[in-house]
Amino acid sequence: MAKWEMRMDVLKCLAVLELDDMDSDARGELDEMYQEIYDDKYGIFSVDSDSDSETYEIPPRVPAAPQRNQQNSRSCYSQHGRKKAPTLPTVEPSSTEIERDNTGVDGTVWVKQPVGNATGRLLTQNDTRVESGPTPFAKDRIDGAYASFHCLCDMEMLQRIRDCTVAEAHRVQGKNKTWDLSVEELEAFIAVLYVRGLHGNRRASLDDYWSCLKLDFFRDTMQMDRFTEILRYLRFDTREIRSPRTYSNKFAVVSEVWNAFVRNCIACYKPGLNITVEEQRFLSSGEVIKFSLIADVDSKYVLNVIPYIVPYSGEDESQKPENVALKLVEPYLGAGRTVTTDKFCTSLPLANKLIANKTNLVGAVSHCGRELPPVMRNQTQTKLYSTTVLKHDKATLTVYRSNPRKNVCILSTMHPTVAIGNDRTREPETVTFYNSNRVDVDTMTRERTVEVVTGLEKGGSHRWPLAVFFNLLDLAAINAYVLFTQCTAKTVPTRDFIMDLAFELREKHMRANAAPPPPLPPIQDTVCETKTHSRVRRSTRNKAPESCG
Secondary structure, eight states: OOHHHHHHHHHHHHHHHHGGGOOHHHHHHHHHHHHHHHHHHTTOOOOOTTOOOOOOOOOSOOOOOOOOOGGGOOOSBOTTSOBOOOOOOOOOOOHHHHHHHTBOTTOOBOEEEOOBSSOOOOTTTTTOOOOOEEOHHHHTTOSSHHHHHHHHSOHHHHHHHHHHHHHHHHHHHTTOOOOOOOHHHHHHHHHHHHHHHHHOOTTOOHHHHHHOTTOHHHHHHOOHHHHHHHHHHOOSSOGGGHHHHHTTOGGGGTHHHHHHHHHHHHHHEEOOSEEEEEEEEEEETTEEEEEEEEEETTTOOEEEEEEESSOOOSSOGGGSHHHHHHHHSGGGTTSOOEEEEOTTTOOHHHHHHHHHTTOEEEEEOOTTOTTSOGGGGOOSSOOTTOEEEEEETTEEEEEEEEETTEEEEEEESSOSSOBBOSSSSOOBHHHHHHHHTOOOHHHHHHHHHSSSSIIIIITTOSSHHHHHHHHHHHHHHHHHHHHHHHHHOOOOOHHHHHHHHHHHHHHHHHHHHHSOOOOOOOOOOOOOOOOOOOOOOOOOTTOOSSOOO
8 A cells, every 4th residue: 555545544534533623723734634645646746946856737636635514513622611522423324224223123113204393283182172170979069178088088988997997906905895986086087197297297206296385286186195096906907808818919908998099089080181190109118019090180180099019020911011001091091181101101002002092192111112113222323402203103202312311202192293392402392292291299299288198107107008098198188179179169278278177077076075974874772781780888978968959
């Protein structure tokens, strides 16, 4: 290889690696070096005025140095002053490589779509009108906080908790069968739990609530020993029927109470067009308790909940995230609604099943789906704030580079085309729709109930059924507030509503304690034995002369 050819190859590599870092002066030097190499090839050299050397004719065209790529013409320094890594040249992939990048592991083929600037027609949403809000069943019964709570936790449900609690107390005490609990006192116990959550924190003990002079609610409602006694015996089933049921379903300990609560939640409210599927987890006594639930996006009303205690093993088909999500939305299929899902359950098979039931899906996608293309996992050749749109049948996949190390992937059957925003981040409309239609359950619990019971007992209870019951009270407070505000058209702060609910829950128990005691039965005459008078010797001294009249 000639010397000029070697120099040319070296300069080409240098230009390819450092084109992005060159300024105008360095660019000029590179052009001059190309000119010198070309002159050497054709025998051209510069001579002095008095030189007798032979000169050659200059060829008609001089090759230019590799041109700078305009789309990579950014500064070589970031906004923080650090030098950026050199970018490799863009290589156009072949048709075979494109087809391989757009095909999932299971053979699902995705077709790349152009990114549109105008929003396409949203499927079924524009033609759908659904009646949302409290049902007639709830409207006829709700006139206050107490009534809204009892639409969700009815008397039959409270009566069962009372019966199971009394049965547990009698079992523990043995022959002593005098311990009792009324439904009114159970309601007062729930009122204490709510107020304890409003005024307490995780470090506060029971003595702090009952000894504080400003918190007379606790002392007026019940004694602290009575509260701890009810908390000790609180049960939701009996031991006689527990063993055979918990062998196949561990959650059967509280299933009857929980299922009654879920039925009441479904019967009292109809959601709007947008509902969301979320997941809630907490740890109690070594058990990881998971709640998969759906909520109305507009009102934050919790519609349906499915709990799990044992982690998913893969053998039980009903515990698959896809089947769980389908079971959650089952009461609301066929009305043209849109379901927003999280990564734990979003999949193409779920989207196809929902489309068959006239329901759309918009959800974040995990990168490990077998039906998803490998291009969504490629994070090396994607520019920041760039969007790639792929389509398979009626499903649209949006891959958005939100930050330098993360791709956001949204699967949608609602958007036939994807429009891009005009701001700096150029966020696609599928990502915007997903972010605006999510309901974070933990955040909602803190905002709506100020963690009335969750923060105090859910994570620290030594009995997980008790923690599940406390979570039920949290969700009941959220739904009761929604029903109260929409049925009575009254807007009150959440804390004031919960405080009013607590006062109404304890009212019957307070009246029963304040009532005068019943009159005692009349005393009956009893036959007494006649005692024989013994003879007593009387003294003759100091005897009064006259007897007192």
